[in-house]
Amino acid sequence: MSLEQAAIAANRFGLGARPGDLQAISGDPRGWLLEQLQPEPSPPAAFAALPATAEAAGEFTKWLASIGLTPDAPALTGKTLAAKGGDGPAMGVEASYIRHFIPGYAAGVAARHQVATTSERPFFERLSRFWANHFTVSAAKADIIALAPLFERDAVRPHVCGRFADMLLASCRHPAMLIYLDNYLSVGPNSPLAHHPEVLPPYLRERMKGLNENLGREILELHTLGVRSGYTQADVTNLARIITGWSIYGPRDRPADGRLFHFIAFAHEPGPQTLLGRTYAAGGEAQGEAALRNLARHPATARHVATKLARHVIADDPPPAAVERIATAFRDSDGDLAATARALVDSPEAWTPRPAKLKPPEDYIVSTVRALGGPPLTGVQLLALLDRMGQRPFWAPRPDGWADAEPAWIGADAVWKRVEWANILATGRAAATDDPVAIAQAALGPGLGPETLSAVKNAETPAQGLALFLASPEFQRR
Numbered sequence: 001m002s003l004e005q006a007a008i009a010a011n012r013f014g015l016g017a018r019p020g021d022l023q024a025i026s027g028d029p030r031g032w033l034l035e036q037l038q039p040e041p042s043p044p045a046a047f048a049a050l051p052a053t054a055e056a057a058g059e060f061t062k063w064l065a066s067i068g069l070t071p072d073a074p075a076l077t078g079k080t081l082a083a084k085g086g087d088g089p090a091m092g093v094e095a096s097y098i099r100h101f102i103p104g105y106a107a108g109v110a111a112r113h114q115v116a117t118t119s120e121r122p123f124f125e126r127l128s129r130f131w132a133n134h135f136t137v138s139a140a141k142a143d144i145i146a147l148a149p150l151f152e153r154d155a156v157r158p159h160v161c162g163r164f165a166d167m168l169l170a171s172c173r174h175p176a177m178l179i180y181l182d183n184y185l186s187v188g189p190n191s192p193l194a195h196h197p198e199v200l201p202p203y204l205r206e207r208m209k210g211l212n213e214n215l216g217r218e219i220l221e222l223h224t225l226g227v228r229s230g231y232t233q234a235d236v237t238n239l240a241r242i243i244t245g246w247s248i249y250g251p252r253d254r255p256a257d258g259r260l261f262h263f264i265a266f267a268h269e270p271g272p273q274t275l276l277g278r279t280y281a282a283g284g285e286a287q288g289e290a291a292l293r294n295l296a297r298h299p300a301t302a303r304h305v306a307t308k309l310a311r312h313v314i315a316d317d318p319p320p321a322a323v324e325r326i327a328t329a330f331r332d333s334d335g336d337l338a339a340t341a342r343a344l345v346d347s348p349e350a351w352t353p354r355p356a357k358l359k360p361p362e363d364y365i366v367s368t369v370r371a372l373g374g375p376p377l378t379g380v381q382l383l384a385l386l387d388r389m390g391q392r393p394f395w396a397p398r399p400d401g402w403a404d405a406e407p408a409w410i411g412a413d414a415v416w417k418r419v420e421w422a423n424i425l426a427t428g429r430a431a432a433t434d435d436p437v438a439i440a441q442a443a444l445g446p447g448l449g450p451e452t453l454s455a456v457k458n459a460e461t462p463a464q465g466l467a468l469f470l471a472s473p474e475f476q477r478r
Contacts, residue, residue: 005029007445008351011478012313014122016367019442033345036121037338039161044119046111047153051104051146054258057175058251059146063100067093101145106379108149109393113382117369124160127341129362130312131156134305135171135223136401137180139394147176148394164305164335165296168223172215172292173261175248181399186212188244188269199266208267216240218399224295226304235276241269242280243288302330308404309340314349315356316405322347355447355477358406361389363478364418368425368470371443375429389417422470426463436465444474 003022009029010017025032042048119125132152139148155174159167171177178184185208187193197205216239220231245268248260263285272281278294280287295301306327310318322344329343330336344350359367365385369375377385386392390409396402403409436456440448452472459465469475 002026002029003445004353004447005351007447008353009033010122011367011444011447012350012355012357013126013345015116015119015125015363016122016370016478017443017445018370019373019439022442022445030345033123034342036123037161037341038124040121040124040157043153043157044115046114047157050108050111050150050153052258053147053150053154053175054254054260056104056146056150057248057260059101059104060143061251063097066100067096069093097142102380102383105139105145105149105394106383108379109382109386110377110379112149112152112393113366113369113377113379116366122370123341126313127160127337128152128157130309131160131167131337133396133401133404134308135167135177136396136399137174137176137394138396138399140397141180144176144179147174147179151176159337161338161341162336163296164301164330164337164340165293167337168219168292168296169289171223172219172243172246172288175260177215178246178248178261181215181218182212183215183243184247186210186215186240186244186246187267188241190271191244191267191269193264193267211237211240211244211269213237213240215246216243219292219295222400224304225298225300226307229300229304231276238273238275239291242273242275242291244269245285246288296335299327299331302327302335305330305340309344310347310349312404313344313357314347319347319349322349353447355474357478358409359476359478360402360404360409361386361391361414361418362393364389364476367443367475367478368422371439371475372425372429375425385421389421390414418476419467419471423467426465426467426470429463429466434462434466436462436469439466440469440472440475443469447474449474 003026006022006026006029007017009025009032010021013033116122116125116129129152135151135156137144137148137151139145151171151174155170155177156167159170172183175184187208187210189211193199193208194210197208200208213236217236219239220229220236221227225231245264245266247262247264247267249255249262254260265284268284270282272279273287273291274280275291275294276298280291283290303323306323306325307318309326310322314322325347326340326343330340333339365377365382369377383392391402436459437453440453440456449472452469452474455468455472456465459468
């Protein structure tokens with residue numbers, strides 16, 4: 001039995017040990033991780049209870065109509081609605097936006113938290129969160145706030161143990177991504193629509209004026225090859241042309257089966273296109289699918305994905321040997337993400353006793369709740385808490401997602417907010433019968449250092465001992 005490896009499995013690969021977890025998995029910590037690399041037959045109940053994506057997709061337009069605005073309102077389309085003070089009608093719009101969307105958004109945050117804190121498959125959950133951050137969509141863009149919490153459920157979770165190419169295609173066809181990166185507005189310069197814009201309603205005519213490169217650029221830079229991998233601006237432009245017409249159905253023309261992705265041939269750039277030296281024949285939607293599948297198989301994609309996975313689990317400066325091992329598994333399996341994750345588990349560098357990763361705020365909150373068995377937190381409470389700590393869920397500031405390295409989370413103010421919360425939580429929870437030493441040992445096992453153990457053991461009250469444990473370097477890291 002190895003409690004040390006059990007603690008690494010539960011805290012570094014998983015989302016934090018619950019009472020009894022370390023003993024339960026100590027017989028075969030690696031086997032416990034590998035058993036989790038199975039597709040889930042259906043989403044967890046908390047995710048399944050969220051609205052259908054088809055329902056959420058029309059919420060922004062419905063809200064605009066409810067306040068007498070059209071989708072071309074310049075202050076709302078493609079910009080963040082920040083709920084800050086102000087004068088005049090704009091504040092009324094912001095207040096209406098908050099009333100309409102925040103309850104549903106908070107429900108999505110609560111569902112994600114509930115799944116993470118109660119899951120029996122925390123390694124699967126960590127991978128789901130990793131891939132959702134890799135393919136970031138953000139509610140910082142006002143018109144996808146209802147969709148952002150559903151993207152992980154729809155586009156990511158079904159493929160966590162499947163093929164990377166399938167996850168890439170699912171993300172590029174999801175309405176959240178198509179709206180977030182504006183591809184639904186992209187028009188091929190030589191397409192029939194570019195020559196006959198009069199077929200569009202006036203508000204769309206003003207917005208669908210030409211080629212939009214946002215999604216094409218992020219596919220190359222963030223989702224597949226990575227920066228400095230050899231692609232050029234011409235490749236960005238040509239990929240943007242290849243995926244013109246990748247759009248969504250509007251609420252009035254949506255088919256009965258609820259499909260949302262809509263390839264609009266009328267907006268697609270005609271003719272063959274060259275990407276990374278390979279020419280793709282004209283073929284409508286199939287041209288884009290072929291290009292994306294080849295990008296998924298590119299050696300630079302394998303290295304980019306492997307580097308990010310190793311950075312996420314092992315160290316901010318990922319060990320080259322681990323990166324190569326993971327990249328090889330990705331390449332040799334044709335992007336099989338379960339095989340790729342197995343290579344991560346099989347990397348000796350991932351099992352060093354000393355924790356090298358600082359938990360970002362959301363991981364810190366989740367691991368705290370798992371260690372303590374509570375407290376129950378509502379979506380609104382989570383929003384306030386994580387916003388204060390700087391990581392509001394589904395609200396990354398840029399398409400590259402939340403930072404996955406220590407400098408982003410180690411500032412004095414950020415650390416103080418964690419200590420402050422640890423004190424408040426411990427004061428509100430600890431009873432005379434609580435044993436903070438037992439709680440700390442159950443969460444960290446041999447990872448609990450002697451200095452922290454002594455401090456927790458010699459604390460004047462259970463509340464003080466619990467606060468010292470939650471604020472300790474060992475618990476802050478994984």
